[in-house]
Amino acid sequence: MDDDPPGEAASEGPCAAVSLQVVAAAAWHVVRGRSFSDFPRVLTFLQNVAETAPELVPFQHLVKLRLGLQAKIIMNMFQEDQPQEIIYHAMDIYFPENEAPLCHSKATAQDLEVVQIVQENFRILVLKLLGDCTQKEIYVQKYLELDYGEAFMKVVEKLFCDYLYELEQVLPDPQFQMLLEAASIQTPSQLPQPSATILNQYLSAIRYQQACYAEAPTSPSHPSCTPRQSEDKDSYTSPFSSPGGSWNMDSSTCISEGDSHCQFLETSEDLVPDSERSTSPFQVE
Numbered sequence: 001m002d003d004d005p006p007g008e009a010a011s012e013g014p015c016a017a018v019s020l021q022v023v024a025a026a027a028w029h030v031v032r033g034r035s036f037s038d039f040p041r042v043l044t045f046l047q048n049v050a051e052t053a054p055e056l057v058p059f060q061h062l063v064k065l066r067l068g069l070q071a072k073i074i075m076n077m078f079q080e081d082q083p084q085e086i087i088y089h090a091m092d093i094y095f096p097e098n099e100a101p102l103c104h105s106k107a108t109a110q111d112l113e114v115v116q117i118v119q120e121n122f123r124i125l126v127l128k129l130l131g132d133c134t135q136k137e138i139y140v141q142k143y144l145e146l147d148y149g150e151a152f153m154k155v156v157e158k159l160f161c162d163y164l165y166e167l168e169q170v171l172p173d174p175q176f177q178m179l180l181e182a183a184s185i186q187t188p189s190q191l192p193q194p195s196a197t198i199l200n201q202y203l204s205a206i207r208y209q210q211a212c213y214a215e216a217p218t219s220p221s222h223p224s225c226t227p228r229q230s231e232d233k234d235s236y237t238s239p240f241s242s243p244g245g246s247w248n249m250d251s252s253t254c255i256s257e258g259d260s261h262c263q264f265l266e267t268s269e270d271l272v273p274d275s276e277r278s279t280s281p282f283q284v285e
Contacts, residue, residue, distance in 0.1 A: 017171045018182045020049075024164055025179070025202035026191035031069075031160050034153060036076040039069050041191045042160075049167065057166050059104035063115055065163060067122075068156035070094040074126060075148040078140050084130050095123045161205065168206055176203060 027045045030038040046066060049056065073094060077087045099119060129136040168174070179199050194202070
């Protein structure tokens, strides 16, 4: 790790660091528990950290994590059959028309172009479903779980755990008693207040993550995650498919190296390895 960690999070003193760790534990519990109604608060947490430590993780890692959380918020609204006006409003928040990509000093022009295409493809799909109740019903019943179900969330969760691991590297070693005291006197960013059990689980998860990183070989081999091809030639193609680039969303390729940055394979693998669809979210061809 660099001698000078990115951002100011580690230099604001132990109280600020402890408070941030409490919020991180709360956000981890929300994602792990699939508390979709609190995902907007997790996005706020990511935004706040990004403002302080913009280079904590590579651009591709951060944008995939954010897009994954945002897409799940929208698709969960379809699963809950929420009113159209609520979904339209959420789209204007998370996938506004002609939105500029997330700023990041390490983002390439190709990265930014792919993000714009991804966002627009998702917006087109959602507006199409909102405009046709029959198509929406078919998509929700037949395809939503394949594209945005538990397999999707497991990858998003892994991206988030890797993100939290990188965050903990620039913070002091967490002390359980200090975290417990901080959690008892604050409401972290409106996220559900973490209990002693949640804090203990979070610390255990981070230590497990550290152990996995420490045991990772220098040049690991990564299993193929090529999706099974579907015989159903339907009209629903992945909203996150686009020409001109290829991003691998398999966060298992993220290993700790000298600069604490994650390395991503540039292959056209599938975000959701267990998807039965020939295309799936975040795959760019």
